[in-house]
Amino acid sequence: MKSTFAILFALTLTTLLSAAEPVFLQNGVTAHRGNSGAHPENTMPAFRSGVAVGADWIELDIFQTKDGQLVVTHDKTTQRVGDKNLDVANSTFEELKTVDVATDFRKRHQLSKEECPPQQMPLLKEVLKLIKQQHQTRVSIQPKADCVKAAVSLVKRLNMGPWVGFNDGNxxxxxxxxxxxxxxxVFWDRxxxxxxxxxxxxxxQRGFEALVLHFKGITPDKVRKIKAADLEPGxxxxxxxxxxxxxLTQGIERIYTDEPALLLHLKQHRSD
Known part of the structure; x- marks a missing residue:
């Protein structure tokens, strides 16, 4: 009797542990700076939307602030996206929180503040905690400065390894x-x-998983070479x-896009 119980317990435990493992999407759609065609780039609404539309990866950019915080933003300054111009690396996070990083998106799309509310620059740890709440979409981190060690340390501290990748040309x-x-x-940008x-x-040699080229350089021969090397072409x-x-016809397996819903629709249509 003990033996039967032990076997049943072991099988049940194995099933439970197996169910807890993330089962990520595999559709080759990377939401560039989140769903940035529909929401201000590199903001929490853009990341939530990237997950909601079903991209298998969302991508974001990081810098380290004057006080050592890892923040999510693409440029060295807030001038392009914000309502004031601060140098990210030479500002504290409290200072950066005063910038409305939805300003540029709101102006370009001629939206009101009710239609596009102000947004603060998020911390990387906020985005990672959001992503960890689900088991479908992962996040690719692009370090725009020398902060890889701090980013990997944060990923490990939050036990986020399975949810995370990195991309950059550096x-x-x-x-x-x-x-x-x-x-x-690692998705190496070229x-x-x-x-x-x-x-x-x-x-x-370095153990990277993918080569992601600028779209203007893609040819069918290059795609074949990348695949032959057992790398993902993006x-x-x-x-x-x-x-x-x-x-997609040329065999590209991953596309970074500001319009993940559009790309997913096209891919679905191709498979129908």
Missing amino acids: LNYMSQVKQLAPTIP GADTDLDADIKIAK VWTVNDPALMKQL
Whole structure:
């Protein structure tokens, strides 16, 4: 009797543990700075929406503030997106919180504050905690400054390894990721005119998972070479539906886009 109970208990425990494992989407759609076509880039609404529309990855950019906080923003200053101009690395997080980073989006789309409420620059840890609440969408972190060690440390502290990847064109930053956390995937961003053969060799040596080229440099031959090296071929950043269709036909497996819902619709239509 004891033996039967022990077996049943072990099977039940295995089932429960298995159910707790994340089962992530695999659709090749990276929501660039969140769903940034519909919401202000790199804001919590953009990230929530990226998850809600069903992208398998959302992408974001990080800097480190004067007081050591990891914040989510793309530029060195807040001038482009905000209502005031602060240098991110030379400002405290409390200072950066005073900037309405939805300002540019609101103006470009001619929206009122009721239609597009003010947004604060989020902390990376806020976004990671949001992403950890679900088991479908992961987040790719792009370090825009030398803060990889701090970012990986935060990921480990929050037990976020399975939910996280990194992307950037900086070889030093991406190599640091693999040195500090070998199991975290790296999407190495490359330009249109990059030496693909050299890139493939480096990517394999460093243990990277993907090469993400600027869309203007994509050819069917390059896609074949990347796949033959057992790497994922991706492109950044594409919002035009005709170009999306062309790239998918050429065998591209991942597209970074501000319009994840549009890309998902096109991919679904292709599979119908």
